[in-house]
Amino acid sequence: MKRIYTLEDACIGCHLCEVGCITEHSLSKDPVKAFLHEPERPISRCTVEELHGGIISLSTTCRHCDEPDCLRACISGAIQKNADGIVRIDAEQCVGCWSCVMACPYGAIQRNLKKKKANKCDLCPDRQSPACVDACPNRALVYREGSQK
Amino acid sequence: MNYVIVGNSVAAVGAIRAIRERDQQGNITVISREKHNIYGRPLISYLLGGLINEKRMAYLPNDFYSQNRINLLLESEVVAVDTTAKKVKLAGGDAILYDKLLLATGGDPFIPPIEGMPDKDRIFTFTTWEDAAKLKGIAPDINRAVVIGGGLIGLKAAEGLNLLDKPVTVIELADRVLSSAFDRPAGKIVARKMRANGIDVITEDTVVRIEGDGAEISGVTLKSGDFISCDTVVVAIGVRPAATFLKGSDIEVNRGIVVDATMQTSNRDVYAAGDVAEADDFFSGQKNPMPIWPDAYIQGDIAGAAMAGEKKEYVGGLAMNSIEFFKVSTISMGVTNPRDPAEYEIHTYQDIQNYQYRKIVMQNDRLVGAVLVGNVDRAGIFSGLIREKVDMTPFRESLLTPDFGFLHLSREIRNSLFAPQGKVADNGRTEQAAGH
Numbered sequence: 001m002k003r004i005y006t007l008e009d010a011c012i013g014c015h016l017c018e019v020g021c022i023t024e025h026s027l028s029k030d031p032v033k034a035f036l037h038e039p040e041r042p043i044s045r046c047t048v049e050e051l052h053g054g055i056i057s058l059s060t061t062c063r064h065c066d067e068p069d070c071l072r073a074c075i076s077g078a079i080q081k082n083a084d085g086i087v088r089i090d091a092e093q094c095v096g097c098w099s100c101v102m103a104c105p106y107g108a109i110q111r112n113l114k115k116k117k118a119n120k121c122d123l124c125p126d127r128q129s130p131a132c133v134d135a136c137p138n139r140a141l142v143y144r145e146g147s148q149k
Numbered sequence: 150m151n152y153v154i155v156g157n158s159v160a161a162v163g164a165i166r167a168i169r170e171r172d173q174q175g176n177i178t179v180i181s182r183e184k185h186n187i188y189g190r191p192l193i194s195y196l197l198g199g200l201i202n203e204k205r206m207a208y209l210p211n212d213f214y215s216q217n218r219i220n221l222l223l224e225s226e227v228v229a230v231d232t233t234a235k236k237v238k239l240a241g242g243d244a245i246l247y248d249k250l251l252l253a254t255g256g257d258p259f260i261p262p263i264e265g266m267p268d269k270d271r272i273f274t275f276t277t278w279e280d281a282a283k284l285k286g287i288a289p290d291i292n293r294a295v296v297i298g299g300g301l302i303g304l305k306a307a308e309g310l311n312l313l314d315k316p317v318t319v320i321e322l323a324d325r326v327l328s329s330a331f332d333r334p335a336g337k338i339v340a341r342k343m344r345a346n347g348i349d350v351i352t353e354d355t356v357v358r359i360e361g362d363g364a365e366i367s368g369v370t371l372k373s374g375d376f377i378s379c380d381t382v383v384v385a386i387g388v389r390p391a392a393t394f395l396k397g398s399d400i401e402v403n404r405g406i407v408v409d410a411t412m413q414t415s416n417r418d419v420y421a422a423g424d425v426a427e428a429d430d431f432f433s434g435q436k437n438p439m440p441i442w443p444d445a446y447i448q449g450d451i452a453g454a455a456m457a458g459e460k461k462e463y464v465g466g467l468a469m470n471s472i473e474f475f476k477v478s479t480i481s482m483g484v485t486n487p488r489d490p491a492e493y494e495i496h497t498y499q500d501i502q503n504y505q506y507r508k509i510v511m512q513n514d515r516l517v518g519a520v521l522v523g524n525v526d527r528a529g530i531f532s533g534l535i536r537e538k539v540d541m542t543p544f545r546e547s548l549l550t551p552d553f554g555f556l557h558l559s560r561e562i563r564n565s566l567f568a569p570q571g572k573v574a575d576n577g578r579t580e581q582a583a584g585h
Contacts, residue, residue: 006568072446105530106566
């Protein structure tokens with residue numbers, strides 16, 4: 001399956017991947033409206049880490065694992081793996097127990113504390129390529145056919 | 150091939166999927182004592198407390214069984230296994246033949262003999278949907294409940310009753326609640342939160358007698374001599390592997406059903422997985438029952454693969470719990486409270502007032518355990534470091550920083566996790582990106 005990979009040296013720490021992700025998962029799909037006017041701003045499903053004032057940075061996101069630890073830890077069955085390999089969360093079914101947060105070795109599941117729902121990358125089902133990848137100004141994120149490990 | 154699976158929880162699901170990945174043709178029969186299709190067992194406290202409805206108890210869509218062509222026998226209890234004739238015997242007298250058998254019967258609540266208990270009506274356990282439904286059914290008539298046991302099950306039962314505005318007292322024999330999963334500070338934070346929400350927590354005491362005339366409960370007398378008035382008692386001392394039906398068989402049962410790394414029991418055609426199994430512990434390699442939801446899935450997956458002819462190996466059970474009490478998140482994993490702390494390197498951060506606590510336990514420069522209370526974000530990074538036995542020497546100073554992440558680790562680790570190298574056909578068009 002196609003996955004998102006990170007080129008650490010190319011990351012400039014601009015967080016535009018997070019902006020792209022939040023925008024894509026907003027109601028309006030407009031960044032200004034998503035950030036300023038929508039009642040509940042989505043939580044980014046990719047996480048940019050920065051160290052030493054941004055000298056090194058890295059965008060991390062879900063690997064859509066072959067044997068997902070999050071799925072195995074999920075107590076409600078909200079996390080399932082689709083036939084196309086995408087690991088998804090059914091927000092209706094999620095009870096916010098954070099077992100997936102405990103289990104994911106990639107730190108790739110976020111807590112939406114307001115909604116009490118877990119939040120993770122869905123590889124942007126409405127797009128040709130994920131919003132984070134398209135938003136990256138230095139092509140530090142690549143979306144390619146590849147393996148998890 | 151006839152596959153028979155006894156038990157219908159998450160280990161069974163792991164096994165069914167693993168079998169069907171490898172064998173589309175074989176017959177799979179699933180036998181369960183319970184009347185429900187697979188449900189999220191840990192959700193029973195959510196159901197009791199009214200946080201979710203019955204519909205959300207379903208762990209999978211109902212067509213899971215038909216899609217996987219499962220012959221599902223609900224409300225059927227296996228009373229014996231005949232490994233010579235290769236059949237399981239049901240309570241009604243029927244027998245079912247197997248070629249490969251998986252025992253995934255889970256745990257039975259342990260009920261200690263307590264004076265006055267046998268003739269009382271309102272004594273409950275709390276491990277099944279049925280338990281929760283019964284308790285919820287009589288809830289309108291509960292004036293005060295006592296929960297015996299301050300472990301995960303007891304506290305979740307207490308929380309559920311509290312959400313129904315029922316006064317609850319938890320009685321725990323140890324000096325703190327959650328003594329098996331948590332250390333002292335974490336247990337104290339949880340107890341403090343429970344008390345703040347109106348649940349009485351009594352430690353270092355136990356119920357010695359259940360009082361009352363006839364079937365009715367009027368209260369409990371504690372070892373200390375104290376009397377607590379109540380009309381309902383929930384017994385949540387612990388669970389034991391549900392393996393009594395194997396008495397007299399040649400399947401080795403210690404505390405649980407003893408299995409090797411492929412989940413095979415002492416009989417080559419019989420496997421066990423989940424809470425009933427006694428598999429290798431991740432750290433010690435010793436056999437140890439590990440009643441943990443994710444491990445039950447993993448063991449079921451390994452057993453299913455083995456039953457369908459493919460060998461996968463279990464890396465060992467790692468205790469892990471993520472539980473929320475009154476909106477305080479807690480995650481614990483691995484060694485959290487070593488008996489001989491001198492042999493470990495322990496770092497902690499605490500802000501008890503704000504329900505924040507973090508503890509890191511290392512041994513021989515490897516991370517072996519962690520407790521996170523409050524901010525539990527990205528806790529799984531720790532579980533990955535434990536499983537991969539990463540040498541923490543260069544990173545130990547950063548482990549307690551609130552934004553701990555992959556940048557605190559080596560580039561080599563980050564690349565192995567996130568970089569395209571070695572994972573895609575070429576190196577991911579690196580030439581098109583400008584470096585620093």
